[in-house]
Amino acid sequence: MRGQAMRLTVLVGDDLWHHRPVAxxxxxxxxxxxxxxxxxxxxxxxxxxGSRIHTLRLLSLADGIANLVMIVDTEERVRExxxxxxxxxVDGLVLLEPVEVVVPAPPRPRV
Structure with a gap:
């Protein structure tokens, strides 16, 4: 995949859907x-x-830490x-952003 594409980013907490993490x-x-x-x-x-800081550094505050799911594909497929x-x-954020996919050339063999 190269060229113009769309990135779908979903920010969700540790919510469950049918006993499974939403992410x-x-x-x-x-x-x-x-x-x-x-x-x-x-x-x-x-x-x-809510401006409340969530962190993994303190176990008591680890509740509510976000998960970010990132998907990249063509705009048509992402929108579908x-x-x-x-x-x-219930609580989350869905972002759609146009992106350009660039695939670097493979490394050249050393001589």
Missing amino acids: HEIVHRAREAGLAGATVFRAVEGYGA FVPRLDGLF
Whole structure:
């Protein structure tokens, strides 16, 4: 995949959907939809609309840490996928951004 594409970024907490983490469910739905790929990143620290800091450094405050699910594919495929997120989570944020995919050339053999 090269050239113009769209990045779908979903920020969700540790919510569960049918006893499964929402981020996990999003990845599985993306795979079922045939999207190019999906990756989940777990936040180390942050805050949201309530301005309360959540961090992994203190176990008592680890509740509410965000997960970021990132998916990149063509704009058409990403936009077709977005409705599959409906009903998965209450609090979260869904971002759509145009991106350019660049694939670097492989390294040249050393002589």
